[in-house]
Amino acid sequence: MPAYKLTYFNARGRAEPIRLLFAAAGIKYEDVRIEGADWPALKPKTPMGYLPILEVDGATLCESTAIARFVAKRAGLVGKDDLQQAKADMIVDGMKDILKKLILMVLEKDEIKKEELKTDISEKTLPEFLSKYENLANPSGFFAGDSLSWADVDFYNLIERVRAMFPGDHLKGKPNLVKVMANVKANPGIAKWVKERPESAF
Amino acid sequence: MPAYKLTYFNVRGRGELIRLLFAAGEIPYEDVRIESDNWPELKPKTPMGQVPILEVDGEVICQSMAIARFVAREAGLLGKTHLDQARADMLLDGGIDVGKLFEEMVMEKDASKKAEKKKEFGEKTLPPFLALYEGFAGDNGYFVGYSLTWSDIAFFNMMDFITAEFPSALDGYCNLTKVIKIVKRVPGIAKWLKERPITDN
Numbered sequence: 001m002p003a004y005k006l007t008y009f010n011a012r013g014r015a016e017p018i019r020l021l022f023a024a025a026g027i028k029y030e031d032v033r034i035e036g037a038d039w040p041a042l043k044p045k046t047p048m049g050y051l052p053i054l055e056v057d058g059a060t061l062c063e064s065t066a067i068a069r070f071v072a073k074r075a076g077l078v079g080k081d082d083l084q085q086a087k088a089d090m091i092v093d094g095m096k097d098i099l100k101k102l103i104l105m106v107l108e109k110d111e112i113k114k115e116e117l118k119t120d121i122s123e124k125t126l127p128e129f130l131s132k133y134e135n136l137a138n139p140s141g142f143f144a145g146d147s148l149s150w151a152d153v154d155f156y157n158l159i160e161r162v163r164a165m166f167p168g169d170h171l172k173g174k175p176n177l178v179k180v181m182a183n184v185k186a187n188p189g190i191a192k193w194v195k196e197r198p199e200s201a202f
Numbered sequence: 203m204p205a206y207k208l209t210y211f212n213v214r215g216r217g218e219l220i221r222l223l224f225a226a227g228e229i230p231y232e233d234v235r236i237e238s239d240n241w242p243e244l245k246p247k248t249p250m251g252q253v254p255i256l257e258v259d260g261e262v263i264c265q266s267m268a269i270a271r272f273v274a275r276e277a278g279l280l281g282k283t284h285l286d287q288a289r290a291d292m293l294l295d296g297g298i299d300v301g302k303l304f305e306e307m308v309m310e311k312d313a314s315k316k317a318e319k320k321k322e323f324g325e326k327t328l329p330p331f332l333a334l335y336e337g338f339a340g341d342n343g344y345f346v347g348y349s350l351t352w353s354d355i356a357f358f359n360m361m362d363f364i365t366a367e368f369p370s371a372l373d374g375y376c377n378l379t380k381v382i383k384i385v386k387r388v389p390g391i392a393k394w395l396k397e398r399p400i401t402d403n
Contacts, residue, residue, distance in 0.1 A: 048296050048334065059285055066291035073284045082275055083261050089268035094250050132250055 004029035004071075008052040009036065011200045012161075014064040015052040018071055020153050023193035025075030033198070065092060072150035079144045079151075088144040091136060091151035095158050098129050102165065106202075122166050134174040141179025148183060156184035206231035208269075210254040211238065213401045216266040217254045219359045220273055223352060225394035227277025235399075267294070274352035281351050290346050290353040293338060300331045301360055308367070308403060324368055336375045343380030350384065358385035363403070 004022070008015035010033035022029045034042060034051075046053050047062045054060070054067045061067050069089075072078040079085035098121075105117040133155070137143050143151040159181060162170065171177045184190060206224070210217035212235035224231045236244060236253070248255050249264045256262070256269045263269050271291075274280045281287035307323050310316035335357070339345050345353040361382060365371055372379050385391060 047292070047338075057285055059289070061285075061288050061292055063292040063295040066288050066295050069291060070284055070288035073287075082272060083259060083263075085275075086256075086263045086268050086272040087261070089271055090249070090263055090265040093265040093268050136249060 005055040007032040011202050017068045017154050017157050021071045021075050023189040024187050026189050077150045079149050084144040088149045088151040091143045092154050134176050137176035137180050141183045152180050152184050207257040209234040213403055219270045222355050223273040223277055225390040226388050228390045279352045281346050286346050290351045293345050293353045294356050303327050336377050339377035339381050341377055343384045354381050354385050358382050
């Protein structure tokens with residue numbers, strides 16, 4: 001019986017970084033995916049009224065980044081010392097702005113506004129973000145120190161989502177970031193998970 | 203003993219939690235406050251074009267929460283176990299949306315829009331958040347376990363801003379009031395609150 005129980009919708013969404021970390025470290029967990037219809041009954045039982053939640057050691061955690069950091073600690077993927085951990089934190093937090101813009105664009109119902117948001121992302125936000133992050137990754141393809149951390153995994157997950165919405169070779173001319181992606185994909189646990197994970201719309 | 207240099211504007215804003223944590227841990231640091239005029243020159247030298255930044259051991263860290271977590275760890279205020287630390291993280295993250303809405307309200311330049319936002323915040327946003335967090339705070343006045351962590355200090359900091367606009371916000375919330383009391387009495391924090399520069403926000 002796994003000690004970890006992750007609950008989310010049947011989607012990658014905010015749970016996928018967590019699932020990738022469990023996979024990277026080979027940690028067994030219960031990957032519960034609920035139907036939309038079952039959500040209203042579960043909602044009041046969650047700490048703050050949203051998913052994902054992680055049940056572990058009799059406690060229930062929410063907030064996807066808090067959960068991801070916790071799993072990264074248990075997986076030994078959080079960074080080797082204080083400064084590396086701070087670097088990893090800063091890389092993960094720095095991705096929140098662009099993620100927010102992507103979500104707003106996806107949710108936008110007005111087609112004209114949606115196109116404007118899309119153009120803003122592809123011509124301004126995304127290139128600026130990738131330039132900054134190319135400088136923050138080292139030539140070995142890691143964001144924090146010289147080995148894989150959750151910051152690399154989180155970046156990989158973001159780029160996969162970006163590619164799904166904005167096809168194209170965004171990492172052209174960015175060798176450090178190309179290496180980050182390769183390092184994450186080369187992790188055997190992640191490679192296996194990506195092949196086997198359930199298909200979902202987002 | 204590493205040297206810490208914090209750079210931010212001369213405001214509390216996104217730097218104050220970091221300063222409170224240095225104070226709580228009684229950790230000396232350089233509290234650099236730049237003028238807006240000097241910002242364009244400094245901006246390209248920062249990792250992500252933003253402040254606050256923390257320089258330590260030749261490295262530069264940005265993102266206020268990443269810096270705060272780093273300082274909390276140095277000050278021994280992160281939480282004792284991984285689970286305690288995750289709980290502190292979750293409580294901090296859970297307050298971010300409310301903090302953003304408050305910030306938007308304060309920054310609103312149009313007077314009638316601002317009044318609208320203030321009403322919405324005070325009547326719709328704040329009460330359920332405080333009710334939820336009253337439940338999270340133990341009746342001993344700590345959010346995590348049985349001792350002070352940075353989540354107590356972060357809550358104090360947030361309410362420091364909010365009670366400036368809504369002075370009676372914590373009336374009736376016994377646990378939350380206890381959290382505030384305990385944080386204010388931490389010697390390093392009591393000293394900082396007396397001595398810190400007075401700024402509008």
